[in-house]
Amino acid sequence: MTPEVPVPDLPDVNQPGALPPVPHDVAESADRPEPSARLELPETGDWMRVSPKYVLVEIVGTIVNAVVVCGGASLLWLLLDQTWALWVGIAVLVASIINLVFEPRRVRSIGYLLRGDDLLFRRGILFQRFVAVPYGRMQLIDITRGPIARWLGLADLKFVTAAATAGVSIPGLAEADAESLRDRLVELAESRRAGL
Structure with missing residues (x-):
């Protein structure tokens, strides 16, 4: 006959406000570094950056795309009376302006x-x-x-x-x-x- 081993009381996860027990491997992950700290890889060396002039290439590309899409949307709105094209053009214009603001920082991240x-x-x-x-x-x-x-x-x-x-x-x-x-x-x- 085997001795009876006491089982600890676990919270009922069906009760409101009760949390399930934390698995052992998840509890240990609290000691691990944050994912962003691991991705920076400071011990590997110095990162080489792209040329600062590349910002101009990205800005010109964003402006050209915005002009083409907004121009097409404007033509649809003015000539064919398509109201949805006006809203598409406005959305693309706003997204392009936001993209232009963040372009220098995005290039520096490469x-x-x-x-x-x-x-x-x-x-x-x-x-x-x-x-x-x-x-x-x-x-x-x-x-x-x-x-x-x-x-x-x-x-x-x-x-x-x-x-x-x-x-x-x-x-x-x-x-x-x-x-x-x-x-x-x-x-x-x-x-x-x-x-x-």
């Missing part, structure tokens, strides 16, 4: 970091995105230049990995920096693939 085995890329203010791309998985490294970026001496560095969904683009690099970074990444990718 950065990349070359680590021992991968390239780490980040962007975003409210919704931050961090992508780590292993050097050995890089398959294509491409430099693209739009008309405004070319006029400012800037370029975008795009690379595609074995998983096509993990492609990353680093915008707003000075042309010389983009070319040297491309050559460095090609060299690192070839050395990592040769070591596989």
Whole structure:
């Protein structure tokens, strides 16, 4: 006959105001650092920033998009008497103005970091995105230049990995920096693939 083990009284979760017990692994998570503290990765080194001139590229793109959409909405409203087009145009105009206000801060949030085995890329203010791309998985490294970026001496560095969904683009690099970074990444990718 086995001895009877006392069972502690647990609160009835069906009672109003009663909370369920906290699982052991969740209770331990209180000692973990905040997610934002982990994502800053202060121990990995200094983040490289994109050129400050890239703000102008983004501002011009936002203005052009706003003019095209608002112009089309205005034509629909004036010529075809479509009232909904007026509200769409106003909404796009307000969203574009808000976007223009936050554009400099958003550009400053873009950065990349070359680590021992991968390239780490980040962007975003409210919704931050961090992508780590292993050097050995890089398959294509491409430099693209739009008309405004070319006029400012800037370029975008795009690379595609074995998983096509993990492609990353680093915008707003000075042309010389983009070319040297491309050559460095090609060299690192070839050395990592040769070591596989």
